[in-house]
Amino acid sequence: MAIKHLRTAFSSQYQPGQPARLQSGEALQEPGGDYEGLHKQMKRLFNSKPGKKYGRFSEDIGESPFSSWLKDYLEDKQGFTSFTDRLFNQWQELLTNCQEEFVGQLMVVHEALADSDVVYLMILESDGALRFDGNQALDTTDVLSTSRLNLAMRVELDDWLGDNAAENYLTLVHARGTGEPGELFIRLCGFTNQIDVEKETLTFLDAVEAFAKSSEPEKAGEVRTRAYEFCKEQHALGEPVAIEALSGYLDEDEPGRFKEFASKSAEMPESGVLHPDHRKVKKLVRIAGSGGGMSVSFSSDLVNQAIYYDRDKDALTITRLPKALREQLERYLENRED
Known part of the structure; x- marks a missing residue:
């Protein structure tokens, strides 16, 4: 893992109707060290978060211009600082019109992986902590929470702009209880939902269950267990379930058997990828x-x-x-x- 660029901005809205406060930090290039550690922990929270949504950018660029700004940055038409300046300014405008109180750090990370690049937008929250000040008096202070992540989005850049562009290249964490700020974050990202996770979960369960029943009785339980294990591993990585890869995992001797069976017994997406809810897959x-x-x-x-x-x-x-x-x-x- 290597961070190409990272930048944060503290934002708050304590008095709805009044201008929101925003204080941005410097744009950092390859910051390394503690920043890598922080990002690694937030990625771990991102990947383990249940109920993620999958989609693409809205075509209404006027309403949500983030995608156009990001594309300009990736094409070297503007620098990372200018790109994030625009993003932070829009976030401040959205919060100014927010009718609920809000406080948090907006962090933007451009990360280079072994085979692709990704961009993250995350809202980092704070926890209260006790400390002794210089006069040995007990005081409270705010520290970053490394156990909570309720608003975040990941952009798979190759899936978005690559030669073999995917239909869905955005992954969104939008936890319950985030209220109006959560809706404004979705608007900032320009996210539009294209995946029916509940439907794809049922498709996954039905296909695996039918395949298990068609197998020899003594192997049916093994099929269900391996399907669940594969789904669980993909969830830990923050990745969807590719039917072809699952097929090879279920039967190494005949790696295409499940894929062929599923295509006949269930309505599989053309992409060959499903996004099942791993919590419900546990029913297997x-x-x-x-x-x-x-x-x-x-x-x-x-x-x-x-x-x-x-x-x-x-x-x-x-x-x-x-x-x-x-x-x-x-x-x-x-x-x-x-």
């Missing part, structure tokens, strides 16, 4: 449910081995109880008898 390997004061979760491999379901009686029989659960039950019953 775990069965869970809660309600009425009860919460149950277990590996799907245990069905008809250690866990048996009687449809007629709507009853679940569990054998080979976990040791900790058995001990809790024994203590509880002993106390009740006493």
